[in-house]
Amino acid sequence: MDTLAQLKAGQLAGATRLDLSCGLSEFPREIFDLADSLEILNLSGNALSSLPDDLHRLRHLRVLFCSDNAFTEVPECLGQCPQLSMVAFKANRIEKVPGASLPPLLRWLILTDNQISQLPTELGERARLQKLMLAGNRLEQLPESLANCHNLELIRIASNRLTHLPGWLLALPRLTWLAYAGNPVEMAVALASNDATPNIPWSQLALEQVLGEGASGIIRQATWTPPNRPPQAVAVKMYKGSITSDGSPLHEMQACIAAGQHSNLIKVEGRVTDHPDNQAALVMQLIDPRYRNLAALPSLASCTRDVYAPTTRLSADAALRIARGIASAAAHMHHQGITHGDLYGHNIMCNEAGDCLLGDFGAASFHAIAESLETRALQRIEVRAFGVLLGELLERVDSSLDEAKRQQLETLRERCCQPDVLARPRFGEIEGLLHAL
Template identity: 50%
Template sequence: MHTLKQLNSGELQGITRLQIAAELTEFPRAIFSLADSLEILDLSDNQLSSLPDDFDQLSQLRILFLSQNKFTELPAILGKCPKLEMIGFKANQISYIAEDALPEHTRWLILTDNQLSHLPASFGRLTQLKKLALAGNQLVDLPESMTNCQALELVRLSANQLSHIPDWLLALPKLSWLAFAGNPFSHVEECLNDIVPMIHLDNLNLSEQLGQGASGIIYKAHWLDKPKSQQHLPDEVAVKIFKGAITSDGYPADELDCCLTTGEHQNLIPAIGQIHHDETLGLVMSLIPKGYQNLGLPPSLATCTRDTFTSGTLFSLDAITHIAKQMADTLKHMHQQRVSHGDIYAHNIMIDETFKVLFGDFGAASNLINLSGTQRAKMHRIEVRAIGCLLDDLLGLIQPEYPEYHSDKYHKLTELAFECMQDNLESRPDFSQLLEQLTRL
């Protein structure tokens, strides 16, 4: 984090990344003194509502974050920025985007939690767009020109006002991660699934925080008072408390419903209870046994839609095959229950020393029950592509200097990843076929 004093004094000359959060109401003109070097500008958490008309003077700017400000429309000057490719305006009050307000080379666009009801037809010009986050708006439709957005891989449409999912969206050749829960055609006002018991929050003592995601915080908990009907439950549990009424993934009730609708599977983190406490929703789960760790790390600004791994990470081909088989079986089960996951990534997969998988995080899950059979089949193949990307990421850790790189099994796994990622959805295997092919290796 930097200060206005540092900026105005000239001591930041030559920096490539600037971040200031100081209740700014006007864009600091001194930022233009950094035009020759500045690549990343983060002015999130201020009170800004406009950008200067000469903002495009920042000729080296690639990444712009202006989340949690006061913008009511997307500044049209962005379309003139020569190198800008990553744009974030989360949690503003944007209700209007002018035609051509976005650079044609935009790769990553975050407009979560705004007030958009329509997108301009010029979105179809964004042929390099890979990641698009639009959850928590008021969208009633999507422009058909977006059929030209052939590079789109990740799309978040949860918590809008869409009456249906357009067929052209499901046919996009690179689409791998799609979420649309919380729209009129795919939303539950209240989770009424009683597959697991209702648990009173007052009966649990929440202790250490175990983790945090977009939709909630996970705590370790033990019982203060375990009801007789729940004596079979473990003494220590994990409790996910959902954040508020809406998150970047959509509505908590939809996530809870998708999780419970999916039911049990040996590779899913077991859900053992649900919490409805005043306005608070929660999910009670088994604690993940010791020895489990995340398979990967979230995408970086550079990788955009693909996961990252700590330096030196390497998995054997047998381990990769075992992980892929478990994931294919898990996703086969989920789609049989008419639920898509939407976030099939290494960073959402946990493994132990034997490479047994535990999979969770239903924040981007969607209930497919109201989709046509054809659309459900397309959603199935979209998530097969995500498994292909996962395989590709894990295989990419094996460099040419390793003996396994030149093996027949490496070649076959690489071919299988390619099959899963084919542009033609119908040419991809389904999860049953994928599982069969992995089993034969």
């Protein structure tokens, strides 16, 4: 983190990135001294409510973070920034998004956790728009102009007030990751109660080290001592109550339980009860330490694509095992009326043999189990995510994959990613094809 004193003393000359979080209530004019170099500006965690009208003087600015501030509207000056493509105003008090505030090269827009009830028609005129984060607002509808955004791949509209999913949204040719939990359209779906999930009293758990922490909660290793049974090592996920970029952590917990048992899903042992602070938590299987995340989260540059280590290489058997396992898990979830919404390499844990587990239900949503055009479209959107994953596996498989199988898998990838949403194969068919290989 940079300091205001460094900026004012001219010690940051030539910087391409500036991070300032120091209770700012006004935009420091000294930032313009970096106009010849500054590309990424992070002003999150301050008390700002406006930006200068001449912000476009930062002519190389590509990325702007202004989350956790006091803005009530997205500043119109952003629309004059010639290179600005990524804009983040999460967790402000924004009610208004002027059409003029949208920069011409907009690719990635984060407006999560605000008070927005309407979006401008101009949003659909940003042809490069690829990633749109709108969870935790007051939207009752989306602008129909978004039907023109044929590059839109990821959209988060969870925890709003949408009563239906528009047909044009489900027909977008490149839409791949969709989260809409916590809207009236999703809550109208009748869910079967999962009485088989046991309750586990807090007193039976002894928490140990932290295994990981994400937007929706903290995962800790623990020892569970059930009555009349030997102690066992487990993982406990403690859910936070705030809105994340995907939606509500409590919706994530509900989906995790409803998904049920599958060999390629992380097993839920039970719900935690009697927590002293009434915190929601799940007890889950402890994953073998030999399992590793297949990929890392997307970067600012990759936007919607995972980042793989340059050294990642897979045998043909391992790649096929991963593909089969994830297709099987997705087919199982769809049968339960759940879309994962975030089917990505970074949410897959696997070992060298290709044994794999699909995790992180933060973007999961419920849909009707009965066959309909909407259900088919929602499921086929997720099929495209599998197609992207299959392509990433093929890029990293070693020479043990023979050319005939590679061509069959490439053909399957193309079918999964074709622009006609309803023409994509269902996961049951994909699973069968992969087993045949």
